[in-house]
Amino acid sequence: MSLRPPALAPSPRLRARRLGLFTQHEAIVLMRRDCHVCRSEGLSARARVLLTAGNREVYATLLQLDGDLIAHDEAALSEEAWRLLDVQPGDPIGVRHAPALESLSSVRRRIYGSRLDAPAMAAIVGDVAAGRYTDIHLAAFLTASSAMPLDEAETVALTQAMVDVGDRLTWDAPVVIDKHSIGGLPGNRTTPIVVAILTACGLMAPKTSSRAITSPAGTADTMETLAPVDLNLAAMRRVVEAEGGCLVWGGAVSLSPADDIFIRIERVLDVDTEGQLVASVLSKKIAAGSNHVVLDLPVGPTAKVRSEAAGQQLATRLTEVAARFGVKARCLLTDGSQPVGRGVGPALEAWDVLAVLQNLSDAPQDLRARACLLAGAALELAGAAVPGTGARLAEAVLADGRAWSKFQRICEAQGGMRTPPKAAVRSPILARRAGRVVLINNRQVATLAKLAGAPDRKAAGLTLEARLGDEVARGQPLLTVNAETSGELAYALDYATAHPDMIEIEA
Amino acid sequence: MSLRPPALAPSPRLRARRLGLFTQHEAIVLMRRDCHVCRSEGLSARARVLLTAGNREVYATLLQLDGDLIAHDEAALSEEAWRLLDVQPGDPIGVRHAPALESLSSVRRRIYGSRLDAPAMAAIVGDVAAGRYTDIHLAAFLTASSAMPLDEAETVALTQAMVDVGDRLTWDAPVVIDKHSIGGLPGNRTTPIVVAILTACGLMAPKTSSRAITSPAGTADTMETLAPVDLNLAAMRRVVEAEGGCLVWGGAVSLSPADDIFIRIERVLDVDTEGQLVASVLSKKIAAGSNHVVLDLPVGPTAKVRSEAAGQQLATRLTEVAARFGVKARCLLTDGSQPVGRGVGPALEAWDVLAVLQNLSDAPQDLRARACLLAGAALELAGAAVPGTGARLAEAVLADGRAWSKFQRICEAQGGMRTPPKAAVRSPILARRAGRVVLINNRQVATLAKLAGAPDRKAAGLTLEARLGDEVARGQPLLTVNAETSGELAYALDYATAHPDMIEIEA
Known part of the structure; x- marks a missing residue:
């Protein structure tokens, strides 16, 4: 039961002050413990309060101060509260007990x-x-x-x-296609290649991506080293109308905003259950206006999905729920036993993407093959290729440079193509013994890349120099750590030393 | 997986600053977003950090500031962090990512x-x-x-x-008795009377009580209007050695400290499940050194336990678990259909307690009868009365003034008896129609008393003027609201107006 008085009594007012306080998602208001509002409303620390300004309302958590950091008649707002309440310094703010939530x-x-x-x-x-x-x-x-x-x-x-609860996009095309990986595999940066192939084939692919949540790079982080990605909805529409597709950050558009809130908590708890995962993935695709989706489910001992059976079950649930919303979904269970490509980290993955698009001789073939597999499935799903021929078509569009040409046009339309940065300091991790690589721990590789600075430091991350099944000599580099500062390099190397089994070698 | 570097690198240091920030239980540290520690450690807002000073460690939540409220080399601590870290202004503090919790x-x-x-x-x-x-x-x-x-x-x-995980008290007596009500019933303030009776009969009853959590008064709040209650362990021992019992606040002794943390969350979620309730109640009794416990389980439609069957099941679980710790427990399912006594609120309940102890003619007889029932069960459980005669013995000890005399001695030993305050402003709530009182909503009565200012305003609360089954005339007072300020009185009256069925009258 709420303690808020039910009457129409005006709520007591304070003056808005911007504090420059960063609290992530949580709206916080600081007030003097002995201010008249705290006393008359009987508010104590951590009370949930309702802040009002004009016709805007924000639920916030109250913290209280003794001393003179703020005045008696001030309500000092965190950045999140300031943004939501949309006030100017000194504006009157109402503060009262938050009503109970039914x-x-x-x-x-x-x-x-x-x-x-x-x-x-x-x-x-x-x-x-x-x-x-x-x-x-x-x-x-x-x-x-x-x-x-x-x-x-x-x-x-x-x-x-x-x-x-979020925005919902609509597109003037019968087929709107999307591609999504449920994640857990470092370096699995197929999206820019797939979108380039699909749009080169004339399909509409208005792709919004997220930044990294727990991984060393999200597609938006990698794309940002190649072109601007923080486009608003109008700019995004212009790009899609001109080129048939885009590769932007989803944050500027409010698609499934509840999902971002749930994900934050799931990350802390490290729980990610099927129902939440399905709703999370599909709500974003549906809100983005897609009606055809290809889903990449990597399966492997250190990937998110650990077994073929679990993958099949998840695939069934995803396909069935998608159908309820008129979305045709196709799930591909892919090899999740080791990272994809060579680079792990925003810019390092961008270099891999560029090598594939440009048909360079040293391009990572596993990344190329995965991109063609997924693009092929999407082409078939959309009716742009006869079943069984999609991957071949995708490979052809990549090989003859059409995908690369389309990718450059998309980057130009988004604001201009960029050259990804390269790291200032690098250090190899060497094999301690000779033998065959039998295991690469995806989770430890991701952690290592994050300790080196990814995704915030765009050039940071690591380059894999060995893959499963490779025979290596003692002292041969297994991977190279890339960092922007020597301090971050040292952190990452400490971690690598403490986890010698990140890449397991069998004599 | 923790991102904390595993090596022995010294953690970066800042200077301690006391901010006077009240955050309830949560240790919070504020740092400049652009300070060298945030940058070198890669710390972002709401990161969990480990603060170190000397050999003390505190887990805290990081909030970040832009602007000049604090300096670049300062770590500004909330009161809770300051207390736990036990530092002086300017002391060096280490800050790093908090390790993962196994x-x-x-x-x-x-x-x-x-x-x-x-x-x-x-x-x-x-x-x-x-x-x-x-x-x-x-x-x-x-x-x-x-x-x-x-x-x-x-x-x-x-x-x-x-x-x-908490302190554990031991007492030099074969029988140490306690009495506990699981709550949910306003005005159910039997404990001071029961302890007075038991100690007057020569039993050892070292009673620690809590302050109100969600109710308008806890036993410690009421006792505080009659005597000092914030005794430390040494002072508590002196009182118990002199008088055989005490009535103190448990907060100065750290009995089952995890319970206080759990209760805070349970209150927010409004979940209170059997297992948690049993562990909560019994851990405090066991830690307090009790080996005999009488438990009062009020049952009623608006009480915590809603049915006889639920009460029996809870009683069985309480008794069985208590036995595993060598504690003899006896549960009494009591009438929880309406508030007990007349007053609801710290001082108002204290006046009821005094009236019963002093055998005044207008003392609330329901409170007296409940106290004798519980004290009688305790006397029998402890072997101080033949089964079937406990309540009679309790009544006799009350009637002849021995309990009142013992109660006064306990109050004196705790630091001196006090006179409870009386409220400055009062206003009656009148019956809107004539008829018979058929329902009193415990929850709404409790909320009304809290809106009037209880438990923080000691004199605030309400006085019930009618009980279940009473015939009332239109315009006759049903209850009187007591407040310390007219603003709080107005809040409470607004709530009463909005909830006319708090006391239901059938024509």
């Missing part, structure tokens, strides 16, 4: 084992997208839907609710 | 349905008590153990772990 009773019912129907799911996702849930509520909802996994009806309802 | 893998396993053994539970509770879990982790653990309720073995393991 949707939390559905979360409680779900904890105790009741299935949620579509209206309940919509109410939850609506409150989540509006920033009304605290971390505690979010974690409870996600945990409850992991402890008793979402069934198909709940997954459909969650997907629909996640689509409904 | 116990979280057990939380993940529990989410996915695996039972936890005693070592896993101990590791979780150890990390919780040390402040290493964020709200996200805490909510996930509590949700997982609600979605699939704790079994008896897990409840025992959790109870043991919660006892082990």
Whole structure:
């Protein structure tokens, strides 16, 4: 039950102050512990409050201050609160107890084992997208839907609710195609190549990508070393109308905003259950206006999907739920036993992409083959290739330079092509013994690249010098660490020393 | 996997600054976004960091600032971080990425349905008590153990772990008795009367109580209007040695500190499952050195326990788990259909307690009867009364003034008896129609008392003027709201107006 007075009493006011406080997603307001609002409203530290300015409302967490850092009549706002409330310094702000959220009773019912129907799911996702849930509520909802996994009806309802709370794009084409990898495999940067092939074949592929969440590089991070990616919706439309496709960052468009909030909590908990994954992937594709999707599910002992059976089950759920939204989906279970290509990190992966597009002799053939496989499946799914011939068509479009030419035009349309940076400091990790490479730990490779500075340092990451099955001599480089500063290089090398089995060699 | 470099590199240092920032339980550190530590460690907002000073370590959440509120070489600490780190202004503080917590893998396993053994539970509770879990982790653990309720073995393991992480008291007596109500019933302030009766009968009853969590008054809040309650362990021992019992606040002694952390999250989620409740109640009793416990379980439509069957099941679990720790427990299912006594709020309940102890003619008889019932059960459980005669003995000790005399001595020993305050402003809520009182909503009554200012304003709360079954005339007072300021009175009256069915009258 809310303690907020139900009457129409005006809520007590303070003056807005911008604090320059970075709190990630959470809107925070700082007030003097002895200010008149805290006293009259009976507010204590960490209370959830409702901030109002004009007709805007923001749920925020209250922190209190003693001392003179802020004045008695000030409400000092974190950057997130400032952005959402859209005020100017000194503007009056109302502060009161946040009302109770009806949707939390559905979360409680779900904890105790009741299935949620579509209206309940919509109410939850609506409150989540509006920033009304605290971390505690979010974690409870996600945990409850992991402890008793979402069934198909709940997954459909969650997907629909996640689509409904965000923007939704529409395109003037019968076939709008997308390609997505569920991740977990370092260097798996096929998207720029696939989009170049598909658009070169005349398909519409308005691709929005995310930045890295837990990986050393997201497609948007890599693309940013090749062209501007932070296009707004109007700019994105111009690129797609001109070239049939784009490769932009999805952050400027608000597609499935609840998903970004859920992902943040899932990352902390390191839980990523099927229902959430399906709703997360499909809600973004549906909101982006796609009606054909090819999904890459890498399977391997250190990938996200660990077994063929788990991959098949996930593929079935993805395809079935997609069909409920009129989206034709095709899932490809791919080899997830080792990183793809040579580079791991934004710029290093961009160099691999360029080598494939330009048909260079040292281009990583595994990346090329994967891109053709996925592009081929997409061409077949979209009806642009006869079944069984898609990969061959994709390979031809790549080989004759049409894909490379289209890729350059897309980059120019997005604001101009760039040359990816190269790292200032590099150091090899050497084989401690001679033998055959029998295992490459994807997770440790990703961590190593992150310690070297990826994705924030665009040039940082690593270059793999050996692959599964290779015979190596003692002292031969297994990989090279790339960093922008010697301090970051040292961190990464320390980690590599502490994890000698990152690349396992059998005599 | 932690991103913390594993090597022995010294962690970068900043100067400690006390910010006067109140964040409830959470240790927070504020640093400049562009300080050398954030840059070299790659720290972003809301990162979990490990703060070190001397041999002390504190897990904290990082918030970042732009601008000149703090200097580049400062780490500005919240009050909680300042207290835990125990530093002086300007002291050097180390800051680095917090290491990964091994116990979280057990939380993940529990989410996915695996039972936890005693070592896993101990590791979780150890990390919780040390402040290493964020709200996200805490909510996930509590949700997982609600979605699939704790079994008896897990409840025992959790109870043991919660006892082990805190202080543990020992007393030089064969029988140490305690009394506890699981709450949910406003005005149910029997403890001071029960302790007075038991100690007057020669039993040892070293009672520690909590302050209000969600209710308008905890026993410690009420007792504080009658005597000092914030005694440290040495002072508490002196009182118990002199008088055989005490009535102090448990906060100065660290009994089951993990419980306080769990309760905070349970309150936000409004989940309170059997296993957690049993571990919460019993861990505090065991840690306090009690070996006999009488438990009051009020049952009623708006009480915490809603049905006789649920009460019986909870009683069985409490008794069985208590036995595993050598504690004899007796549970009494009591009438939870309406508030107890007349006053609701710290001082108002204290006046009720005084009236019963002093045998005043207008003393609330329901409070007196409940206290005698519980004290009688305790006397029988402890072997100080023949079964069937306990309540009579309790009544006699109350009637002849021995309990009142003992109560005064305990208050004097704790630092001197006080007179509870009386409220400055009062206003009655009147019956809108004539008829019979058929329902009193415990939850709404509690909320009304809190809106009037309880428990922070000691004199605030309400006085019930009608009870279930009473015939009332139109315009007759049903209850009186007591407040310390007219603003708080207005809030409470607004709420009462909006909830006319708080006390239901049938014509």
